């Protein structure tokens with residue numbers, strides 16, 4: 037492919053060709069024993085299952101690697117177009133089970149281990165979650181990679197190899213305590229370091245103009261402080277199709293010369309400190325979901341990812357295309373996962389102009405034809421803005437380019453709306469003010485050929501609100517791509533019992549084509565299926581109850597309705613509304629109002645950003661309410677409340693199969709999409725939800741009669757704000773009044789006076805942005821309907837089957853097919869079969 041190799045290297049081509057590795061149980065057993073004894077050097081004194089897990093992981097990894105190599109070869113040979121998914125977050129969770137499922141080796145591995153007296157599930161449970169993301173946005177990126185590989189699309193993920201992922205959450209006296217998650221401490225078998233593809237990323241310094249030898253004026257970025265970006269590749273297998281794509285994660289490392297200067301000057305400690313500063317860039321994931329905290333280190337991370345990834349793509353392009361960048365735009369596409377990687381816009385301009393000698397116009401043509409931007413939220417606090425002075429100090433050359441992009445684009449605006457200065461001010465990439473700011477979303481929109489939202493409602497609200505001016509200017513750029521979840525992890529892997537039942541009923545095509553599950557609806561009237569469906573749910577609830585028992589010490593009865601809200605803790609998601617309902621149920625029991633009662637276990641889980649005071653207080657309130665209720669002898673099994681600590685991907689894999697009711701209760705217009713709503717639906721949970729995000733599309737698919745809808749819609753919420761009167765609502769609703777009275781009376785914080793006042797004040801204020809109490813009555817009435825419905829087990833099972841049956845739309849295979857057909861336009865590539 038590239039230059040002819042000499043000497044030993046010439047042998048590499050032959051060295052890499054080996055007979056394919058067998059996947060039958062005896063071969064897997066032999067490999068497993070070999071890794072355990074020789075590679076890991078463990079013996080009969082081994083005291084940790086972790087090494088058994090590692091031995092199996094290495095066995096699986098070999099089989100991934102051979103398909104990985106073939107995929108890479110085929111991509112190179114076919115000279116296909118590529119897309120790159122740039123994301124600061126990839127919330128991968130565990131890999132072992134998923135890799136075995138996609139390679140089709142789970143049964144053989146299970147048999148091989150069984151013969152050795154080893155239990156596969158125990159090994160799977162020993163794996164640390166790769167928590168390189170906060171929540172939905174990061175997990176979506178992980179699901180997308182699975183679907184890209186399954187659809188055999190040449191898509192590569194680019195991200196950051198954080199040394200510390202999402203913090204571990206411990207609950208101490210009802211309060212969240214954050215602990216560092218050093219997930220790499222025991223090594224990571226799922227990565228391959230590739231230091232030979234290291235890139236250099238520049239910071240600081242200044243721009244310098246100079247004359248090139250052919251007489252052009254050009255710019256170079258000088259006096260920079262550089263950091264190395266070392267790639268670690270993670271294999272991403274498709275579902276039983278021979279494809280293994282790549283996720284490339286960058287780790288920061290200090291440059292050698294950087295240390296040397298300092299060493300020679302005799303300042304050893306300073307030199308080591310400088311080295312640390314470089315390596316700090318990829319040390320920790322910022323634990324904020326849908327909110328920004330404006331730290332310089334975060335901007336460094338963002339630029340680091342953008343620069344290293346683009347240099348990597350350009351280097352590969354140059355090696356293969358001797359005749360320059362003419363075809364670059366038709367062969368490459370960058371999908372920006374939110375504005376986090378949007379430094380890629382000016383960085384691609386810089387690389388093309390300063391490093392590869394292109395003029396502005398050609399560089400702009402390439403940039404604006406290759407960048408595509410996905411917006412994931414309308415919340416103002418999540419919209420990234422960086423102070424101009426920070427850019428000037430950290431990335432001066434990048435700031436020059438942003439200014440120039442802005443000037444040229446504002447000329448286009450001025451031409452379209454002559455004399456409309458207000459509009460120019462509104463649309464400028466630079467927000468004027470005491471501290472001028474770079475509006476990253478506007479930069480991304482101005483430079484991208486495609487801008488999408490993540491659910492129908494969200495995409496419409498984008499064009500009506502945040503991006504209204506841009507939509508008027510460039511209507512064709514805007515489109516919707518409703519989110520999804522991969523049915524491999526979120527049904528086949530996490531719910532083996534339901535998967536077998538589905539496969540028994542309609543065959544197994546649904547795993548690679550979720551639209552097939554619709555065929556279940558023909559069987560929803562079959563009493564025998566409903567009975568089996570119910571029994572599967574019951575077993576999954578027992579599994580969840582066992583997890584809750586071991587994690588929290590609380591006993592849940594699987595006969596009760598399992599009512600679950602797991603997601604990041606945020607005011608807009610309204611965990612508080614859930615708490616108001618819990619207190620209302622408690623109050624009913626205390627008043628003896630329990631005729632036709634349905635026993636309920638309410639489980640709430642999620643992490644709060646460490647600096648988000650109100651979210652942390654919500655966690656404390658949930659825990660206090662749970663304690664009072666669970667310790668009250670009058671309550672017994674009528675009502676149980678659990679705060680599930682350290683909610684993460686692997687926890688959802690147990691929680692979602694065991695859930696009856698999925699709580700999706702955000703203030704309408706605020707949750708861009710939601711994705712756990714889809715995972716719960718696939719697993720046969722019913723949803724209680726507002727008309728928000730993808731709930732609307734879930735409701736459309738499954739029908740009103742199989743969905744518990746409540747509350748104001750987004751237009752009603754906006755109207756209500758003008759005359760919102762929570763006190764009136766509270767006084768007019770005796771149930772709500774009693775709930776608020778209980779809260780105010782310190783019933784749940786007897787020995788912690790006043791601690792919940794900020795929460796009480798916020799929901800009783802006419803300025804409550806989330807209009808929580810406005811939806812109370814509708815929520816409580818709908819919950820009453822849920823309770824009634826649950827008592828008809830057979831009907832509930834039918835609704836549950838219909839939810840799974842109508843979840844086909846919410847596969848990321850569908851989402852990715854739309855990204856591909858409408859944005860990326862890649863052709864699937866079938867790799868050569870392994871030797």
Ligand code: MIF
Nearest residue numbers: 172173326412490707708709710
């Ligand atoms: C949105 O809040 C969520 O609604 C969406 C967000 O489903 C998800 C994926 O598109 O992205 N910072 C964010 S945006 N975290 C999320 O989960």
